[in-house]
Amino acid sequence: MSFGTISTAAGLSLPQTCALSLLMFTGASQFALVGVVGAGGSVWAGAATAALLGSRNALYGLRLSSILERSGLRRLFAAHFVIDETTAMAIAREDPAQSRFAFWATGIALFVFWNLGTLAGALATHFVPDPKVFGLDAAPPAAFLALLAPRLRAREPMAIALAAGVVALVCLPFVPAGVPLLIVAVLVAVFGVVRARR
Amino acid sequence: MWAGVLVACAACYALKLAGLSLPAGLLQDARVQRTIPLVPVALLAALVATNTFSTGNHLVLDVRAAALGVAVVAVLLRAPFLVVVASAAATAALLRLL
Numbered sequence: 001m002s003f004g005t006i007s008t009a010a011g012l013s014l015p016q017t018c019a020l021s022l023l024m025f026t027g028a029s030q031f032a033l034v035g036v037v038g039a040g041g042s043v044w045a046g047a048a049t050a051a052l053l054g055s056r057n058a059l060y061g062l063r064l065s066s067i068l069e070r071s072g073l074r075r076l077f078a079a080h081f082v083i084d085e086t087t088a089m090a091i092a093r094e095d096p097a098q099s100r101f102a103f104w105a106t107g108i109a110l111f112v113f114w115n116l117g118t119l120a121g122a123l124a125t126h127f128v129p130d131p132k133v134f135g136l137d138a139a140p141p142a143a144f145l146a147l148l149a150p151r152l153r154a155r156e157p158m159a160i161a162l163a164a165g166v167v168a169l170v171c172l173p174f175v176p177a178g179v180p181l182l183i184v185a186v187l188v189a190v191f192g193v194v195r196a197r198r
Numbered sequence: 199m200w201a202g203v204l205v206a207c208a209a210c211y212a213l214k215l216a217g218l219s220l221p222a223g224l225l226q227d228a229r230v231q232r233t234i235p236l237v238p239v240a241l242l243a244a245l246v247a248t249n250t251f252s253t254g255n256h257l258v259l260d261v262r263a264a265a266l267g268v269a270v271v272a273v274l275l276r277a278p279f280l281v282v283v284a285s286a287a288a289t290a291a292l293l294r295l296l
Contacts, residue, residue, distance in 0.1 A: 002283045016203050023207035026214075028238060033206055035245050040254045043202030047209070053241055054210035059234050061217015062226070068218065079215040135290030138265035141250040142286030145266065148242035149273045157239045164240035165247035172252050181244050188240035192233025 003030055003114075004121025006139050009131035010038030014122045021118035025111060026083050028147050029053045035140045036178040045178025052185045060087040067091075067099045081107030160188060261293040 007017040012034055020030045029050035036046035061082045067090055068078050081103065090103035128134060152158050167187060168180040175183070250266045251257055265286040272282040 002280055012199065012203070016199060019203055020207065023204070024210045026210055028242065029206070029210050032241065032245060033203070035249055037199075039249060039252065043199050047202045047206035049241060049245075050206040051209040051213065053238055054213045055234050056238055057210070057214045058217035058220075059231070061214055061219075063217075065218045075218060076215070079218050080211060082214040082217060132294065133291060135261075135265060135287035135292075135294070138250075138262045138290035139283050139287045141246050141262060141266050142269035142272075142283045143279070144242050144245040144249065145269050145273055146279045146282040148239065148246060151235075151239050151242070157236070160236055160239050161243035164243040168244035168247050169251055169257060172248060172257060173255050177254065180248055181241055184240050184244040185237060188236050189233055192236045193229045196229040196232045 001117045001121040001124075002139060002143060003027065003034075004118040004123070005125050005136060006031065006038070006121075006143065007034040007118075008122045008125040009128075009136040009139075010034040012037065014126065017122045018115070018119055021115045024050065024054075025080060025114065026054055026057060027114075028084075028144075031140065031143050031147065032181075035144065036181065038137075038140060039177050041176065041178025045176070045182065049178065049181045049185070052182075057082050060084070063087065064090060064103065067096055068103065069100070078103070078107075081111065083107075083110075085110055160191075164188065261290045264293055265290040 003021060004017055007020065007030070008014060012020075017034075020033065024030050024033075032053050033043070033046040033050040036049055037043055061079065064078075064082060064087060069075055086103050086107045089106040090099045093099040093102050125131065125136070128136070131137060148161065152161060164184045164187075168184050171180040171183050246266070250262045251259065268289040269282050269286040272285050277285070
């Protein structure tokens with residue numbers, strides 16, 4: 001629901017909103033794209049941010065590749081379902097057959113509900129003349145916070161989150177909308193590589 | 199808009215497939231393994247900050263800050279995703295009514 005509402009309030013059309021849930025199907029990236037567009041950034045800055053956020057799915061894929069089917073077509077479908085939730089459910093099981101079942105069951109269930117919810121949320125916003133009246137402009141930050149919170153269980157990610165927020169706000173007046181996010185992404189990548197070398 | 203949406207979808211799918219299909223060695227590099235989990239932390243935090251405290255290219259402090267405060271409380275209380283988002287939106291809407 002919340003994605004459909006936020007996306008259409010950000011100015012994406014109903015088909016564009018549904019296409020994101022059907023074809024992108026990775027929540028944080030979808031919210032990021034519409035968050036950047038809603039804040040006045042270009043769709044390309046939004047797309048770059050979405051792809052950067054999607055990079056973690058490659059690591060999930062790596063962990064899942066030994067569990068999931070190796071055959072061609074099923075693997076192509078499986079890839080679409082490689083997200084936070086399915087990975088968590090799959091790697092929580094010991095037995096490979098159970099892992100596979102957990103992966104597909106979680107993936108299919110989430111895909112159906114996520115897309116139905118998106119459509120319902122997007123339709124609901126269609127009847128709202130001004131999104132601000134319902135506080136819909138305050139919804140994206142809350143969504144990002146809810147996605148961020150489970151990743152903050154140690155001191156280092158907390159410090160990184162705080163620094164990232166400050167850096168983004170400091171850059172913001174001087175560069176086009178959406179670009180502060182890319183600056184933050186470059187800085188954190190440099191930090192990660194430098195730290196890993198020690 | 200459509201081009202950006204579709205390219206982003208293709209990029210996200212390619213990343214998912216890459217993890218499943220690329221030879222393990224490429225992504226198992228220690229630097230890649232340790233850096234990639236930091237990216238969502240930094241980006242999501244930056245998104246929280248910019249979506250709360252700015253309009254266009256200007257830093258602003260408005261009802262969204264209060265709404266974020268309510269969202270923080272909801273997160274600390276381990277509220278479900280939809281409750282966190284809805285409570286923030288409701289806070290902003292109510293404060294604007296006052």
